[in-house]
Amino acid sequence: MFIKGIHYQTGEAIGISIENENISSIEKLTKGDISSKLPIIAPGLVDLQLNGYRGVDFNSPLFSKEDVYNVTSALWKEGVVSYYPTIITNEDSKIEEAIGTILESCEAYDLVNKSIEGIHLEGPFISPEDGPRGAHKKKYVQKPDWPLFQKWQHAAKGKIKILTLSPEWPGSLDFIKKCADSGVTVAIGHTAATPEQIKAAVSAGAKLSTHLGNGAHLMMQRHPNYIWEQLAQDNLWASCIADGFHLPPSVLKVIFKVKKEMAILVSDAVYLSGLPPGTYNTHIGGEVVLTSQGKLHLADNPNLLAGSVKMLKSGIENLVQEGICSFPDAWNAASILPALLMNLPIQKGLSIYSKADFVLIERQTNHWKVIQTVKHGKIVYQDESSIEN
Ligand SMILES: [Zn+2]
Structure with missing residues (x-):
């Protein structure tokens, strides 16, 4: 599984690969990979x-x-x-x-x-x-x-x-x-x-x-x-x-x-x-x-x-x-x-070999909407109305 988003701390566009239950790699995306509507990705x-x-x-x-x-x-x-x-x-x-x-x-x-x-x-x-x-x-x-x-x-x-x-x-x-x-x-x-x-x-x-x-x-x-x-x-x-x-x-x-x-x-x-x-x-x-x-x-x-x-x-x-x-x-x-x-x-958040437990969120004026949740490498929640990740 490969999930794209904007890193919640660095603001960089990243792609996270998941193998089994863990994050196996995190790569910076090149311009060609980035769509304008990438969500924020956070632990x-x-x-x-x-x-x-x-x-x-x-x-x-x-x-x-x-x-x-x-x-x-x-x-x-x-x-x-x-x-x-x-x-x-x-x-x-x-x-x-x-x-x-x-x-x-x-x-x-x-x-x-x-x-x-x-x-x-x-x-x-x-x-x-x-x-x-x-x-x-x-x-x-x-x-x-x-x-x-x-x-x-x-x-x-x-x-x-x-x-x-x-x-x-x-x-x-x-x-x-x-x-x-x-x-x-x-x-x-x-x-x-x-x-x-x-x-x-x-x-x-x-x-x-x-x-x-x-x-x-x-x-x-x-x-x-x-x-x-x-x-x-x-x-x-x-x-x-x-x-x-x-x-x-x-x-x-x-x-x-x-x-x-x-x-x-x-x-x-x-x-x-x-x-x-x-x-x-x-x-x-x-x-x-x-x-x-x-x-x-x-x-x-x-x-x-x-x-x-x-x-x-x-x-x-x-x-x-x-x-x-x-x-x-x-x-x-x-x-x-x-x-x-x-x-x-x-505790190590978005890092390699860490458990793949993270969320994709979207900023909406004063609040953040969860659009996808990943637990131990499984998508356990997906908001149907958003995202083409
Ligand atoms: Zn109490």
């Missing part, structure tokens, strides 16, 4: 935090292995080639059940297995305090429990790759060390920890802040506090929700300035993402409203967000529109940089 997107999509909720016991396949293939249309289904704080047995269904789907469908690089367990070892806890149910929040985590990891056949916790619990440091030694990326999130506890967690092996700036108190001591401390920790990556509602542009700008190539985007999208605007009844938050701008809020209070519904691509568009990042840097923050953090084979 596939990687979402480390996705709670569900198009009505499928990874936190409801009702989803099936087919649903996971449907989510995976719907994500290809959004340019997402790898993702981490995210399971949040719940009853122990419900968490295990959700893990089981995801595993079943990975075993049933090869492309699901290749697209789900791991499971993100967000909770239940988070802060019980109102504010930091966010929408997680208080009654299921608990202190870190290694045997329990091992039980879930066993059910997941080792596929839990990210664990978000709060290091405010006694015994956290020992727990973080054990997780890190076992190859799990520990993230700090939904936390009310002291700066000293944050610092100690990083020394123990925590590598990431989960949606930094969200899942926090509405009011806190100006300094020191857990947000400054996470910003200041040089070895800590930060994930952000850049949907235009969760963080003001100034906060996003500061995070990206301070963390540079250790700042990444997550969608943190809930299951209502991808559905039409309207009023929905949810099992956790009661009635919620999804606006046509993509804001999801509680029906009785438009100031209280009920989760994010925007995909990574709109986070990229937002960063570019706000002047926070160039287009290639914003794209990297949602593709090769999260892949680098998780040590995925696609």
Whole structure:
């Protein structure tokens, strides 16, 4: 297979050859090979935090292995080639059940297995305090429990790759060390920890802040506090929700300035993402409203967000529109940089011998439309209305 496009970083016209699942060569095109309408070619997107999509909720016991396949293939249309289904704080047995269904789907469908690089367990070892806890149910929040985590990891056949916790619990440091030694990326999130506890967690092996700036108190001591401390920790990556509602542009700008190539985007999208605007009844938050701008809020209070519904691509568009990042840097923050953090084979992006996981996109004023998605050398999505590649 030979695919032509404009390299998203260099602006050069290139042709990518694919053999088996890998990029076997990349050549610069000569003038005669270039049509005026070549699309942009960029690495596939990687979402480390996705709670569900198009009505499928990874936190409801009702989803099936087919649903996971449907989510995976719907994500290809959004340019997402790898993702981490995210399971949040719940009853122990419900968490295990959700893990089981995801595993079943990975075993049933090869492309699901290749697209789900791991499971993100967000909770239940988070802060019980109102504010930091966010929408997680208080009654299921608990202190870190290694045997329990091992039980879930066993059910997941080792596929839990990210664990978000709060290091405010006694015994956290020992727990973080054990997780890190076992190859799990520990993230700090939904936390009310002291700066000293944050610092100690990083020394123990925590590598990431989960949606930094969200899942926090509405009011806190100006300094020191857990947000400054996470910003200041040089070895800590930060994930952000850049949907235009969760963080003001100034906060996003500061995070990206301070963390540079250790700042990444997550969608943190809930299951209502991808559905039409309207009023929905949810099992956790009661009635919620999804606006046509993509804001999801509680029906009785438009100031209280009920989760994010925007995909990574709109986070990229937002960063570019706000002047926070160039287009290639914003794209990297949602593709090769999260892949680098998780040590995925696609971290090298568009390079020879790398997995052929990339997308063709077309610029349309302020947004980019995905017209083709390639996963492990297979075209898994093709927009019928465009392109003569
Ligand atoms: Zn969260």
